[in-house]
Amino acid sequence: MHRKIVVMGVTSTGKSLIAAGLAEHLGGRFVEGDDLHPQSNVDKMAAGQPLTDEDRWPWLDRVGQAMLGEGIIVVACSALRRAYRDRIRAVAGPVTFVHLTGPREVIEERMGRRKGHFMPVSLLDSQLETLEPPGEDEDAVTLDLTLPPDDLLAQAVERLGFSSR
Template identity: 45%
Template sequence: MGVSGAGKTTVGLAAAASSGVQFLDADDLHGEANVEKMRSGIPLTDDDRAPWLDAVATSLRDDAPCIMACSALRRAYRDRLREDAPHTAFVLLRASRQLLAERLAGRSGHYMTERLLDSQLATLDDPEDDEVVIEVDAARSVESLAEEIAAVFAGPGLG
C-alpha cells in the first residue's frame, strides 16, 4: 500500500515472484470513469472509490493467495478490505515527497501523474496502533523490499 509512485507495482511483482504467488494490481479494477478523473488530475471521492473497494475486497478474498498493489490510503479503506479478506496483511511503502515526485515525473503511460501526489499524501491515514501495517522505506532496493514482503507473506496464516 502507499501513494502513487511508492513502488507498489514494481515491488509487488518482485515479491509475488519471490513467494510464488500471483500478483494483482488494484489499479486494474478501477472503472473507466475513475480512470478518466485521475487522468484529468481530479482526485477521487469516497463515493468514486466505493465500487472499486468492493472489487478489490472481492479479489483479495477470491484470488488468495496473492500479493496486490493497492493504495489503501485511508483507515476506512483498509477496514473495508479486511471485512471481506480478514487475513489481508498491509505493507506501507513510505517515501519522501521528493522521491515520489521524481518517480512520477519519470513515469509514462500511467494515468496517475504528479498532479495528484499532494492529494494522495493528504489522503494517506497513517496506520493506527491497532492496525497490523508493516512500514518499509520505499527508497530501499526493490530486491530487499521484495524479500522482506515475501517473508511477511510466508508468515503464519498468510500463505
Template identity: 50%
Template sequence: MSRSVEHIVVMGVSGSGKTTVGEALAERLGWSFIEGDSFHPPENVAKMSAGIPLDDADRAPWLRALAAEIARDEAAGRPSVVGCSALKRAYRDVLRSGAPRVRFLHVHGDRAVLADRLAHRGGHFFPASLLDSQLATLEPLGPDEDGVVVDVALSITEQIDFAMRGLGY
C-alpha cells in the same frame, strides 16, 4: 508449519512502487498478483487523468471490487498480493472484509523521491499533480493493523527482503 490463506496488500501513494514491489513479492512467495489499478471503473480513470482527485464515493466501488477479488482467491484457497493505494484505514477495512487474513505492506517514502518517480513515469493515467492530494489523504498503518512499512529508498531486493522478514516469511 501449515499457514492459512493470506493476502498482502501493497499500499502507498502513486509512485511508491506498489506494482513493482507487489509483483516481486508475489513472485518470491509464489502467489498471484492483482493489479488494483485495473479494477478502477472508467469514470475514475477519466477523473484522475483530468487531474481531479478521487473522493470516498469514487473509491467505494473500486475497493469493493478488490475485496471481492480477494474473496474469490480466498474461496479458492489461493493466497494473493494486491497492489492498492489503500490510503485510509476505512479503505483498508473494506479490503479486509474480503478474507480473514489481509495484511499490508506500506511502501513509503519522501515526497521529493515520489514526485521524481512520478515525473519520470510514462504510460500511466495518474498525473504527478495529484501526489499532494494522496499524501494529504494517507493515514499510516495503525499499531493494531497487521502490516509493515518499507522505505522506497531501498532497492527492490532490499524492500522484498525487509517485507519478508517483517511479515514473518
C-alpha cells in the same frame, strides 16, 4: 498456506513492483489494483481530479473481491485511509498491509519518470493529504521505499514472516 497481502502507499512508491515480486517469490497470485478501477475513475484521475470516497467504494469492494480465493494473493492498491483498508477487510477477511513510504521529493521524481500512467503529478499532494498510515492495531509493516527493490523485497519477505527461498 493462505495469506492476503496488500502493498499500499501513495502513487509511485513501487507498489506494483514490490507486490508482483512478492507474489512471484511466494508462489502466489498478483493483482494490479489499478486494473480494477472503473473507467470513470481512471478518466477522473487522468483529468487531474482527485477521487471522492463515493468513487472509491466500488473499487475497494472489487479489490476485496479479487482477494477471495485460495493460496497467497498479493494486491497493489493505494489503500490510503483506514476506512479504505477496513472496506477491503470487510470483503476479503484478514489482510496484511505492506506500507511503502518515503520522501515526497523521491516520489515526485519517480512520478515524473513514469510514462503512460493516468495519475498526474498534480494529484500527489492530494494523496499525501489523504494518507493515514496504518495504526499499531492493524496488521501492517512499513518499509522505506528508497531502498533498492531487491532489498525492499527481501525486507518485505522477512517482515511478513516468510522464509527466504
